[in-house]
Amino acid sequence: MKIVGFYDVGIAYVQHYWQWSHVIHDFCSGLMYLPEHLKNVHVVTLQTNAGYYHTIQWLNFLGYNATVLNLNNQEQVFVKELYFVTGCEHAHSVTIGGIKRLRNVVRNKLNLTTIKPTKYYVFNRVGRNLRQIQNHEQLLEAPNKDVKLPDNQVWHYYAPFIKKIEYAAKFFAHIRAFICPSGSTVYNTIYMQEKTPMLLIFGHFDKPNIQLCLTSNLYMIGITIPLPKNLSANYLVNIPQAVTLAKKIVYCSEHGHWDNTLGLVHAVTKGDYNFDPIIDVPMKN
Structure with missing residues:
Protein backbone atom coordinates (compact mmCIF):
# COMPACT_ATOMS: atom_id res chain seq x y z
CA MET A 1 0.00 0.00 0.00
CA LYS A 2 1.45 3.35 -1.06
CA ILE A 3 0.79 6.71 0.63
CA VAL A 4 0.28 9.25 -2.16
CA GLY A 5 -0.64 12.37 -0.19
CA PHE A 6 -0.71 14.16 3.17
CA TYR A 7 -3.61 16.47 4.08
CA ASP A 8 -4.90 18.34 7.12
CA VAL A 9 -8.63 17.49 6.89
CA GLY A 10 -10.40 14.61 5.16
CA ILE A 11 -13.93 13.23 4.83
CA ALA A 12 -14.50 9.49 4.44
CA TYR A 13 -17.92 7.95 3.77
CA VAL A 14 -19.77 4.80 2.73
CA GLN A 15 -21.75 4.61 -0.52
CA HIS A 16 -22.85 1.27 -1.96
CA TYR A 17 -24.65 2.27 -5.18
CA TRP A 18 -23.80 4.39 -8.22
CA GLN A 19 -27.04 6.28 -8.85
CA TRP A 20 -27.31 10.08 -8.66
CA SER A 21 -29.97 9.92 -5.98
CA HIS A 22 -27.85 7.66 -3.80
CA VAL A 23 -25.33 10.51 -3.64
CA ILE A 24 -28.15 12.54 -2.03
CA HIS A 25 -28.84 9.89 0.60
CA ASP A 26 -25.53 8.14 1.15
CA PHE A 27 -23.17 11.13 0.88
CA CYS A 28 -24.87 14.53 1.10
CA SER A 29 -27.18 13.61 3.97
CA GLY A 30 -24.17 12.54 6.01
CA LEU A 31 -22.44 15.85 5.28
CA MET A 32 -25.27 17.60 7.12
CA TYR A 33 -23.86 16.23 10.40
CA LEU A 34 -20.39 17.71 9.93
CA PRO A 35 -19.28 20.94 11.68
CA GLU A 36 -19.90 24.11 9.67
CA HIS A 37 -16.30 25.26 10.11
CA LEU A 38 -15.18 22.57 7.65
CA LYS A 39 -16.54 24.79 4.89
CA ASN A 40 -13.87 27.36 5.78
CA VAL A 41 -10.92 25.00 5.29
CA HIS A 42 -9.66 22.81 2.48
CA VAL A 43 -10.85 19.20 2.73
CA VAL A 44 -10.22 16.07 0.70
CA THR A 45 -12.61 13.22 0.02
CA LEU A 46 -12.97 10.33 -2.39
CA GLN A 47 -15.29 10.52 -5.37
CA THR A 48 -18.65 8.84 -4.88
CA ASN A 49 -19.67 5.79 -6.89
CA ALA A 50 -21.62 8.15 -9.14
CA GLY A 51 -18.33 9.73 -10.20
CA TYR A 52 -16.18 12.81 -9.87
CA TYR A 53 -18.57 15.25 -11.57
CA HIS A 54 -21.50 14.50 -9.27
CA THR A 55 -19.29 14.53 -6.18
CA ILE A 56 -17.63 17.88 -6.86
CA GLN A 57 -20.94 19.39 -8.03
CA TRP A 58 -22.61 18.62 -4.70
CA LEU A 59 -19.60 19.69 -2.63
CA ASN A 60 -19.43 23.03 -4.43
CA PHE A 61 -23.18 23.51 -4.07
CA LEU A 62 -23.00 22.86 -0.33
CA GLY A 63 -20.14 25.31 0.10
CA TYR A 64 -17.11 23.06 0.53
CA ASN A 65 -13.61 23.89 -0.70
CA ALA A 66 -12.75 20.31 -1.56
CA THR A 67 -10.36 18.20 -3.57
CA VAL A 68 -11.88 14.94 -4.78
CA LEU A 69 -9.41 12.06 -4.93
CA ASN A 70 -9.61 9.01 -7.17
CA LEU A 71 -7.36 6.39 -5.60
CA ASN A 72 -6.74 2.84 -6.74
CA ASN A 73 -6.75 -0.16 -4.41
CA GLN A 74 -3.03 0.17 -3.72
CA GLU A 75 -3.09 3.87 -2.79
CA GLN A 76 -3.99 5.73 0.38
CA VAL A 77 -3.62 9.22 1.84
CA PHE A 78 -2.83 10.38 5.35
CA VAL A 79 -4.96 13.08 6.98
CA LYS A 80 -4.46 14.68 10.38
CA GLU A 81 -8.17 15.24 11.05
CA LEU A 82 -10.58 12.65 9.62
CA TYR A 83 -14.39 12.84 9.58
CA PHE A 84 -16.37 9.74 8.67
CA VAL A 85 -19.99 9.80 7.50
CA THR A 86 -22.16 6.86 6.51
CA GLY A 87 -25.41 6.56 4.64
CA CYS A 88 -26.32 3.27 6.29
CA GLU A 89 -29.72 3.99 7.79
CA HIS A 90 -29.12 1.74 10.80
CA ALA A 91 -25.96 3.64 11.79
CA HIS A 92 -27.28 7.09 12.55
CA SER A 93 -30.35 7.33 10.32
CA VAL A 94 -29.27 10.03 7.90
CA THR A 95 -32.65 9.45 6.31
CA ILE A 96 -34.21 10.93 9.44
CA GLY A 97 -31.90 13.80 10.37
CA GLY A 98 -29.65 14.47 7.40
CA ILE A 99 -32.31 14.40 4.69
CA LYS A 100 -34.44 16.93 6.55
CA ARG A 101 -31.51 19.31 6.94
CA LEU A 102 -30.42 18.82 3.32
CA ARG A 103 -33.96 19.43 2.12
CA ASN A 104 -34.10 22.78 3.92
CA VAL A 105 -30.71 23.82 2.52
CA VAL A 106 -31.62 22.93 -1.07
CA ARG A 107 -35.10 24.45 -1.12
CA ASN A 108 -33.97 27.70 0.50
CA LYS A 109 -30.76 28.09 -1.50
CA LEU A 110 -32.52 27.56 -4.84
CA ASN A 111 -35.62 29.52 -3.79
Missing part, protein backbone atom coordinates in the same frame (compact mmCIF):
# COMPACT_ATOMS: atom_id res chain seq x y z
CA LEU A 112 -37.89 26.55 -4.53
CA THR A 113 -40.47 27.71 -1.99
CA THR A 114 -41.80 30.18 -4.59
CA ILE A 115 -42.66 27.43 -7.10
CA LYS A 116 -46.27 26.25 -7.25
CA PRO A 117 -46.41 22.49 -7.98
CA THR A 118 -48.87 21.56 -10.74
CA LYS A 119 -47.51 18.45 -12.50
CA TYR A 120 -48.48 14.78 -12.14
CA TYR A 121 -45.98 12.09 -13.13
CA VAL A 122 -45.47 8.37 -13.51
CA PHE A 123 -41.75 7.72 -12.97
CA ASN A 124 -39.77 4.65 -13.91
CA ARG A 125 -36.24 3.46 -13.23
CA VAL A 126 -33.46 3.75 -15.82
CA GLY A 127 -30.30 1.76 -16.37
CA ARG A 128 -30.21 -1.93 -15.60
CA ASN A 129 -33.34 -4.01 -16.04
CA LEU A 130 -34.15 -4.16 -12.33
CA ARG A 131 -37.30 -3.08 -10.48
CA GLN A 132 -38.67 -1.24 -13.48
CA ILE A 133 -42.41 -0.92 -14.11
CA GLN A 134 -42.91 -3.38 -16.94
CA ASN A 135 -46.40 -2.24 -17.96
CA HIS A 136 -45.69 1.49 -17.65
CA GLU A 137 -47.66 2.35 -20.81
CA GLN A 138 -50.86 0.98 -19.26
CA LEU A 139 -49.98 2.62 -15.95
CA LEU A 140 -49.86 5.97 -17.73
CA GLU A 141 -52.89 5.40 -19.95
CA ALA A 142 -55.30 4.21 -17.24
CA PRO A 143 -54.92 7.16 -14.82
CA ASN A 144 -55.20 9.60 -17.71
CA LYS A 145 -58.48 7.93 -18.59
CA ASP A 146 -59.94 7.28 -15.14
CA VAL A 147 -58.31 9.68 -12.65
CA LYS A 148 -59.51 13.25 -13.01
CA LEU A 149 -56.88 15.92 -12.39
CA PRO A 150 -57.42 19.60 -11.54
CA ASP A 151 -56.90 22.42 -14.05
CA ASN A 152 -57.00 20.06 -17.06
CA GLN A 153 -53.65 18.53 -16.10
CA VAL A 154 -52.57 15.13 -17.45
CA TRP A 155 -50.26 12.39 -16.21
CA HIS A 156 -46.77 12.47 -17.74
CA TYR A 157 -44.20 9.67 -18.02
CA TYR A 158 -40.50 10.12 -17.26
CA ALA A 159 -37.52 7.92 -16.42
CA PRO A 160 -35.22 10.41 -14.68
CA PHE A 161 -31.57 10.52 -15.73
CA ILE A 162 -30.16 13.47 -13.81
CA LYS A 163 -26.82 15.23 -14.18
CA LYS A 164 -27.35 18.72 -12.74
CA ILE A 165 -28.66 19.86 -9.36
CA GLU A 166 -30.39 22.96 -10.70
CA TYR A 167 -32.22 20.99 -13.40
CA ALA A 168 -33.38 18.37 -10.91
CA ALA A 169 -34.49 21.06 -8.47
CA LYS A 170 -36.64 22.99 -10.95
CA PHE A 171 -38.12 19.81 -12.43
CA PHE A 172 -39.07 18.04 -9.21
CA ALA A 173 -40.22 21.21 -7.45
CA HIS A 174 -43.12 21.38 -9.94
CA ILE A 175 -44.40 17.89 -9.00
CA ARG A 176 -47.77 17.86 -7.25
CA ALA A 177 -48.14 14.06 -7.01
CA PHE A 178 -46.42 11.05 -8.56
CA ILE A 179 -46.31 7.28 -9.02
CA CYS A 180 -42.89 5.63 -8.80
CA PRO A 181 -40.99 2.43 -7.97
CA SER A 182 -39.49 2.65 -4.51
CA GLY A 183 -35.78 3.30 -4.33
CA SER A 184 -33.30 6.10 -4.80
CA THR A 185 -35.49 8.12 -7.21
CA VAL A 186 -37.67 9.02 -4.24
CA TYR A 187 -34.79 11.01 -2.69
CA ASN A 188 -35.50 13.69 -5.28
CA THR A 189 -38.39 14.65 -3.02
CA ILE A 190 -35.86 16.92 -1.28
CA TYR A 191 -36.82 19.43 -3.98
CA MET A 192 -40.59 19.06 -3.46
CA GLN A 193 -43.04 20.77 -1.15
CA GLU A 194 -44.02 19.19 2.13
CA LYS A 195 -47.18 17.07 1.98
CA THR A 196 -46.51 16.01 -1.63
CA PRO A 197 -48.34 12.66 -2.03
CA MET A 198 -46.94 9.65 -3.84
CA LEU A 199 -47.86 6.10 -4.79
CA LEU A 200 -44.80 3.85 -4.45
CA ILE A 201 -44.40 0.38 -5.94
CA PHE A 202 -42.52 -1.77 -3.41
CA GLY A 203 -40.65 -4.98 -4.15
CA HIS A 204 -39.55 -5.28 -0.53
CA PHE A 205 -40.00 -3.35 2.70
CA ASP A 206 -37.99 -0.22 1.87
CA LYS A 207 -37.52 1.30 5.31
CA PRO A 208 -35.30 4.20 4.15
CA ASN A 209 -38.03 5.37 1.76
CA ILE A 210 -40.62 5.18 4.52
CA GLN A 211 -38.33 7.05 6.89
CA LEU A 212 -37.81 9.65 4.17
CA CYS A 213 -41.55 10.28 3.81
CA LEU A 214 -42.02 10.60 7.55
CA THR A 215 -39.14 12.96 8.22
CA SER A 216 -39.94 15.11 5.16
CA ASN A 217 -43.66 15.33 5.99
CA LEU A 218 -44.71 13.63 2.74
CA TYR A 219 -47.79 11.49 2.07
CA MET A 220 -47.08 7.98 0.83
CA ILE A 221 -49.23 5.01 -0.09
CA GLY A 222 -47.70 1.81 -1.44
CA ILE A 223 -48.42 -1.32 -3.44
CA THR A 224 -46.34 -4.35 -2.52
CA ILE A 225 -45.30 -6.64 -5.38
CA PRO A 226 -42.84 -9.11 -3.81
CA LEU A 227 -39.67 -9.65 -5.85
CA PRO A 228 -36.81 -12.14 -5.40
CA LYS A 229 -34.43 -11.35 -2.55
CA ASN A 230 -31.87 -9.88 -4.96
CA LEU A 231 -34.66 -7.73 -6.51
CA SER A 232 -33.61 -8.96 -9.98
CA ALA A 233 -37.04 -8.64 -11.58
CA ASN A 234 -39.51 -6.04 -12.83
CA TYR A 235 -42.92 -4.96 -11.58
CA LEU A 236 -46.12 -5.96 -13.30
CA VAL A 237 -48.51 -3.51 -11.67
CA ASN A 238 -52.17 -4.33 -11.12
CA ILE A 239 -53.69 -1.45 -13.08
CA PRO A 240 -57.18 -1.31 -11.43
CA GLN A 241 -55.49 -1.31 -8.03
CA ALA A 242 -53.10 1.45 -9.12
CA VAL A 243 -55.97 3.56 -10.45
CA THR A 244 -57.82 3.25 -7.13
CA LEU A 245 -54.76 4.40 -5.21
CA ALA A 246 -53.89 7.10 -7.75
CA LYS A 247 -57.27 8.66 -6.99
CA LYS A 248 -56.26 8.76 -3.34
CA ILE A 249 -53.02 10.66 -3.95
CA VAL A 250 -54.81 13.11 -6.26
CA TYR A 251 -57.42 13.71 -3.55
CA CYS A 252 -54.59 14.20 -1.08
CA SER A 253 -52.85 16.69 -3.39
CA GLU A 254 -56.02 18.80 -3.50
CA HIS A 255 -57.16 18.54 0.13
CA GLY A 256 -53.96 18.01 2.11
CA HIS A 257 -55.10 14.72 3.68
CA TRP A 258 -56.29 11.23 2.74
CA ASP A 259 -59.96 10.72 1.96
CA ASN A 260 -60.01 7.38 3.82
CA THR A 261 -57.88 4.30 4.37
CA LEU A 262 -60.62 1.69 4.09
CA GLY A 263 -59.41 -1.65 2.74
CA LEU A 264 -55.76 -0.88 3.42
CA VAL A 265 -53.50 -2.64 5.90
CA HIS A 266 -50.42 -1.60 7.83
CA ALA A 267 -47.31 -3.66 7.11
CA VAL A 268 -45.69 -2.79 10.45
CA THR A 269 -46.95 -2.25 13.96
CA LYS A 270 -46.30 0.71 16.19
CA GLY A 271 -44.86 -1.66 18.73
CA ASP A 272 -42.01 -2.55 16.37
CA TYR A 273 -41.34 0.84 14.80
CA ASN A 274 -42.24 4.40 15.65
CA PHE A 275 -44.16 4.98 12.44
CA ASP A 276 -47.37 3.81 10.85
CA PRO A 277 -47.20 3.98 7.03
CA ILE A 278 -50.07 3.14 4.73
CA ILE A 279 -49.13 0.13 2.61
CA ASP A 280 -51.61 -1.74 0.45
CA VAL A 281 -51.65 -5.51 0.19
CA PRO A 282 -51.01 -7.24 -3.15
CA MET A 283 -54.19 -8.20 -4.97
CA LYS A 284 -54.81 -11.76 -6.08
CA ASN A 285 -55.31 -12.24 -9.82
Whole structure:
Protein backbone atom coordinates (compact mmCIF):
# COMPACT_ATOMS: atom_id res chain seq x y z
CA MET A 1 0.00 0.00 0.00
CA LYS A 2 1.45 3.35 -1.06
CA ILE A 3 0.79 6.71 0.63
CA VAL A 4 0.28 9.25 -2.16
CA GLY A 5 -0.64 12.37 -0.19
CA PHE A 6 -0.71 14.16 3.17
CA TYR A 7 -3.61 16.47 4.08
CA ASP A 8 -4.90 18.34 7.12
CA VAL A 9 -8.63 17.49 6.89
CA GLY A 10 -10.40 14.61 5.16
CA ILE A 11 -13.93 13.23 4.83
CA ALA A 12 -14.50 9.49 4.44
CA TYR A 13 -17.92 7.95 3.77
CA VAL A 14 -19.77 4.80 2.73
CA GLN A 15 -21.75 4.61 -0.52
CA HIS A 16 -22.85 1.27 -1.96
CA TYR A 17 -24.65 2.27 -5.18
CA TRP A 18 -23.80 4.39 -8.22
CA GLN A 19 -27.04 6.28 -8.85
CA TRP A 20 -27.31 10.08 -8.66
CA SER A 21 -29.97 9.92 -5.98
CA HIS A 22 -27.85 7.66 -3.80
CA VAL A 23 -25.33 10.51 -3.64
CA ILE A 24 -28.15 12.54 -2.03
CA HIS A 25 -28.84 9.89 0.60
CA ASP A 26 -25.53 8.14 1.15
CA PHE A 27 -23.17 11.13 0.88
CA CYS A 28 -24.87 14.53 1.10
CA SER A 29 -27.18 13.61 3.97
CA GLY A 30 -24.17 12.54 6.01
CA LEU A 31 -22.44 15.85 5.28
CA MET A 32 -25.27 17.60 7.12
CA TYR A 33 -23.86 16.23 10.40
CA LEU A 34 -20.39 17.71 9.93
CA PRO A 35 -19.28 20.94 11.68
CA GLU A 36 -19.90 24.11 9.67
CA HIS A 37 -16.30 25.26 10.11
CA LEU A 38 -15.18 22.57 7.65
CA LYS A 39 -16.54 24.79 4.89
CA ASN A 40 -13.87 27.36 5.78
CA VAL A 41 -10.92 25.00 5.29
CA HIS A 42 -9.66 22.81 2.48
CA VAL A 43 -10.85 19.20 2.73
CA VAL A 44 -10.22 16.07 0.70
CA THR A 45 -12.61 13.22 0.02
CA LEU A 46 -12.97 10.33 -2.39
CA GLN A 47 -15.29 10.52 -5.37
CA THR A 48 -18.65 8.84 -4.88
CA ASN A 49 -19.67 5.79 -6.89
CA ALA A 50 -21.62 8.15 -9.14
CA GLY A 51 -18.33 9.73 -10.20
CA TYR A 52 -16.18 12.81 -9.87
CA TYR A 53 -18.57 15.25 -11.57
CA HIS A 54 -21.50 14.50 -9.27
CA THR A 55 -19.29 14.53 -6.18
CA ILE A 56 -17.63 17.88 -6.86
CA GLN A 57 -20.94 19.39 -8.03
CA TRP A 58 -22.61 18.62 -4.70
CA LEU A 59 -19.60 19.69 -2.63
CA ASN A 60 -19.43 23.03 -4.43
CA PHE A 61 -23.18 23.51 -4.07
CA LEU A 62 -23.00 22.86 -0.33
CA GLY A 63 -20.14 25.31 0.10
CA TYR A 64 -17.11 23.06 0.53
CA ASN A 65 -13.61 23.89 -0.70
CA ALA A 66 -12.75 20.31 -1.56
CA THR A 67 -10.36 18.20 -3.57
CA VAL A 68 -11.88 14.94 -4.78
CA LEU A 69 -9.41 12.06 -4.93
CA ASN A 70 -9.61 9.01 -7.17
CA LEU A 71 -7.36 6.39 -5.60
CA ASN A 72 -6.74 2.84 -6.74
CA ASN A 73 -6.75 -0.16 -4.41
CA GLN A 74 -3.03 0.17 -3.72
CA GLU A 75 -3.09 3.87 -2.79
CA GLN A 76 -3.99 5.73 0.38
CA VAL A 77 -3.62 9.22 1.84
CA PHE A 78 -2.83 10.38 5.35
CA VAL A 79 -4.96 13.08 6.98
CA LYS A 80 -4.46 14.68 10.38
CA GLU A 81 -8.17 15.24 11.05
CA LEU A 82 -10.58 12.65 9.62
CA TYR A 83 -14.39 12.84 9.58
CA PHE A 84 -16.37 9.74 8.67
CA VAL A 85 -19.99 9.80 7.50
CA THR A 86 -22.16 6.86 6.51
CA GLY A 87 -25.41 6.56 4.64
CA CYS A 88 -26.32 3.27 6.29
CA GLU A 89 -29.72 3.99 7.79
CA HIS A 90 -29.12 1.74 10.80
CA ALA A 91 -25.96 3.64 11.79
CA HIS A 92 -27.28 7.09 12.55
CA SER A 93 -30.35 7.33 10.32
CA VAL A 94 -29.27 10.03 7.90
CA THR A 95 -32.65 9.45 6.31
CA ILE A 96 -34.21 10.93 9.44
CA GLY A 97 -31.90 13.80 10.37
CA GLY A 98 -29.65 14.47 7.40
CA ILE A 99 -32.31 14.40 4.69
CA LYS A 100 -34.44 16.93 6.55
CA ARG A 101 -31.51 19.31 6.94
CA LEU A 102 -30.42 18.82 3.32
CA ARG A 103 -33.96 19.43 2.12
CA ASN A 104 -34.10 22.78 3.92
CA VAL A 105 -30.71 23.82 2.52
CA VAL A 106 -31.62 22.93 -1.07
CA ARG A 107 -35.10 24.45 -1.12
CA ASN A 108 -33.97 27.70 0.50
CA LYS A 109 -30.76 28.09 -1.50
CA LEU A 110 -32.52 27.56 -4.84
CA ASN A 111 -35.62 29.52 -3.79
CA LEU A 112 -37.89 26.55 -4.53
CA THR A 113 -40.47 27.71 -1.99
CA THR A 114 -41.80 30.18 -4.59
CA ILE A 115 -42.66 27.43 -7.10
CA LYS A 116 -46.27 26.25 -7.25
CA PRO A 117 -46.41 22.49 -7.98
CA THR A 118 -48.87 21.56 -10.74
CA LYS A 119 -47.51 18.45 -12.50
CA TYR A 120 -48.48 14.78 -12.14
CA TYR A 121 -45.98 12.09 -13.13
CA VAL A 122 -45.47 8.37 -13.51
CA PHE A 123 -41.75 7.72 -12.97
CA ASN A 124 -39.77 4.65 -13.91
CA ARG A 125 -36.24 3.46 -13.23
CA VAL A 126 -33.46 3.75 -15.82
CA GLY A 127 -30.30 1.76 -16.37
CA ARG A 128 -30.21 -1.93 -15.60
CA ASN A 129 -33.34 -4.01 -16.04
CA LEU A 130 -34.15 -4.16 -12.33
CA ARG A 131 -37.30 -3.08 -10.48
CA GLN A 132 -38.67 -1.24 -13.48
CA ILE A 133 -42.41 -0.92 -14.11
CA GLN A 134 -42.91 -3.38 -16.94
CA ASN A 135 -46.40 -2.24 -17.96
CA HIS A 136 -45.69 1.49 -17.65
CA GLU A 137 -47.66 2.35 -20.81
CA GLN A 138 -50.86 0.98 -19.26
CA LEU A 139 -49.98 2.62 -15.95
CA LEU A 140 -49.86 5.97 -17.73
CA GLU A 141 -52.89 5.40 -19.95
CA ALA A 142 -55.30 4.21 -17.24
CA PRO A 143 -54.92 7.16 -14.82
CA ASN A 144 -55.20 9.60 -17.71
CA LYS A 145 -58.48 7.93 -18.59
CA ASP A 146 -59.94 7.28 -15.14
CA VAL A 147 -58.31 9.68 -12.65
CA LYS A 148 -59.51 13.25 -13.01
CA LEU A 149 -56.88 15.92 -12.39
CA PRO A 150 -57.42 19.60 -11.54
CA ASP A 151 -56.90 22.42 -14.05
CA ASN A 152 -57.00 20.06 -17.06
CA GLN A 153 -53.65 18.53 -16.10
CA VAL A 154 -52.57 15.13 -17.45
CA TRP A 155 -50.26 12.39 -16.21
CA HIS A 156 -46.77 12.47 -17.74
CA TYR A 157 -44.20 9.67 -18.02
CA TYR A 158 -40.50 10.12 -17.26
CA ALA A 159 -37.52 7.92 -16.42
CA PRO A 160 -35.22 10.41 -14.68
CA PHE A 161 -31.57 10.52 -15.73
CA ILE A 162 -30.16 13.47 -13.81
CA LYS A 163 -26.82 15.23 -14.18
CA LYS A 164 -27.35 18.72 -12.74
CA ILE A 165 -28.66 19.86 -9.36
CA GLU A 166 -30.39 22.96 -10.70
CA TYR A 167 -32.22 20.99 -13.40
CA ALA A 168 -33.38 18.37 -10.91
CA ALA A 169 -34.49 21.06 -8.47
CA LYS A 170 -36.64 22.99 -10.95
CA PHE A 171 -38.12 19.81 -12.43
CA PHE A 172 -39.07 18.04 -9.21
CA ALA A 173 -40.22 21.21 -7.45
CA HIS A 174 -43.12 21.38 -9.94
CA ILE A 175 -44.40 17.89 -9.00
CA ARG A 176 -47.77 17.86 -7.25
CA ALA A 177 -48.14 14.06 -7.01
CA PHE A 178 -46.42 11.05 -8.56
CA ILE A 179 -46.31 7.28 -9.02
CA CYS A 180 -42.89 5.63 -8.80
CA PRO A 181 -40.99 2.43 -7.97
CA SER A 182 -39.49 2.65 -4.51
CA GLY A 183 -35.78 3.30 -4.33
CA SER A 184 -33.30 6.10 -4.80
CA THR A 185 -35.49 8.12 -7.21
CA VAL A 186 -37.67 9.02 -4.24
CA TYR A 187 -34.79 11.01 -2.69
CA ASN A 188 -35.50 13.69 -5.28
CA THR A 189 -38.39 14.65 -3.02
CA ILE A 190 -35.86 16.92 -1.28
CA TYR A 191 -36.82 19.43 -3.98
CA MET A 192 -40.59 19.06 -3.46
CA GLN A 193 -43.04 20.77 -1.15
CA GLU A 194 -44.02 19.19 2.13
CA LYS A 195 -47.18 17.07 1.98
CA THR A 196 -46.51 16.01 -1.63
CA PRO A 197 -48.34 12.66 -2.03
CA MET A 198 -46.94 9.65 -3.84
CA LEU A 199 -47.86 6.10 -4.79
CA LEU A 200 -44.80 3.85 -4.45
CA ILE A 201 -44.40 0.38 -5.94
CA PHE A 202 -42.52 -1.77 -3.41
CA GLY A 203 -40.65 -4.98 -4.15
CA HIS A 204 -39.55 -5.28 -0.53
CA PHE A 205 -40.00 -3.35 2.70
CA ASP A 206 -37.99 -0.22 1.87
CA LYS A 207 -37.52 1.30 5.31
CA PRO A 208 -35.30 4.20 4.15
CA ASN A 209 -38.03 5.37 1.76
CA ILE A 210 -40.62 5.18 4.52
CA GLN A 211 -38.33 7.05 6.89
CA LEU A 212 -37.81 9.65 4.17
CA CYS A 213 -41.55 10.28 3.81
CA LEU A 214 -42.02 10.60 7.55
CA THR A 215 -39.14 12.96 8.22
CA SER A 216 -39.94 15.11 5.16
CA ASN A 217 -43.66 15.33 5.99
CA LEU A 218 -44.71 13.63 2.74
CA TYR A 219 -47.79 11.49 2.07
CA MET A 220 -47.08 7.98 0.83
CA ILE A 221 -49.23 5.01 -0.09
CA GLY A 222 -47.70 1.81 -1.44
CA ILE A 223 -48.42 -1.32 -3.44
CA THR A 224 -46.34 -4.35 -2.52
CA ILE A 225 -45.30 -6.64 -5.38
CA PRO A 226 -42.84 -9.11 -3.81
CA LEU A 227 -39.67 -9.65 -5.85
CA PRO A 228 -36.81 -12.14 -5.40
CA LYS A 229 -34.43 -11.35 -2.55
CA ASN A 230 -31.87 -9.88 -4.96
CA LEU A 231 -34.66 -7.73 -6.51
CA SER A 232 -33.61 -8.96 -9.98
CA ALA A 233 -37.04 -8.64 -11.58
CA ASN A 234 -39.51 -6.04 -12.83
CA TYR A 235 -42.92 -4.96 -11.58
CA LEU A 236 -46.12 -5.96 -13.30
CA VAL A 237 -48.51 -3.51 -11.67
CA ASN A 238 -52.17 -4.33 -11.12
CA ILE A 239 -53.69 -1.45 -13.08
CA PRO A 240 -57.18 -1.31 -11.43
CA GLN A 241 -55.49 -1.31 -8.03
CA ALA A 242 -53.10 1.45 -9.12
CA VAL A 243 -55.97 3.56 -10.45
CA THR A 244 -57.82 3.25 -7.13
CA LEU A 245 -54.76 4.40 -5.21
CA ALA A 246 -53.89 7.10 -7.75
CA LYS A 247 -57.27 8.66 -6.99
CA LYS A 248 -56.26 8.76 -3.34
CA ILE A 249 -53.02 10.66 -3.95
CA VAL A 250 -54.81 13.11 -6.26
CA TYR A 251 -57.42 13.71 -3.55
CA CYS A 252 -54.59 14.20 -1.08
CA SER A 253 -52.85 16.69 -3.39
CA GLU A 254 -56.02 18.80 -3.50
CA HIS A 255 -57.16 18.54 0.13
CA GLY A 256 -53.96 18.01 2.11
CA HIS A 257 -55.10 14.72 3.68
CA TRP A 258 -56.29 11.23 2.74
CA ASP A 259 -59.96 10.72 1.96
CA ASN A 260 -60.01 7.38 3.82
CA THR A 261 -57.88 4.30 4.37
CA LEU A 262 -60.62 1.69 4.09
CA GLY A 263 -59.41 -1.65 2.74
CA LEU A 264 -55.76 -0.88 3.42
CA VAL A 265 -53.50 -2.64 5.90
CA HIS A 266 -50.42 -1.60 7.83
CA ALA A 267 -47.31 -3.66 7.11
CA VAL A 268 -45.69 -2.79 10.45
CA THR A 269 -46.95 -2.25 13.96
CA LYS A 270 -46.30 0.71 16.19
CA GLY A 271 -44.86 -1.66 18.73
CA ASP A 272 -42.01 -2.55 16.37
CA TYR A 273 -41.34 0.84 14.80
CA ASN A 274 -42.24 4.40 15.65
CA PHE A 275 -44.16 4.98 12.44
CA ASP A 276 -47.37 3.81 10.85
CA PRO A 277 -47.20 3.98 7.03
CA ILE A 278 -50.07 3.14 4.73
CA ILE A 279 -49.13 0.13 2.61
CA ASP A 280 -51.61 -1.74 0.45
CA VAL A 281 -51.65 -5.51 0.19
CA PRO A 282 -51.01 -7.24 -3.15
CA MET A 283 -54.19 -8.20 -4.97
CA LYS A 284 -54.81 -11.76 -6.08
CA ASN A 285 -55.31 -12.24 -9.82
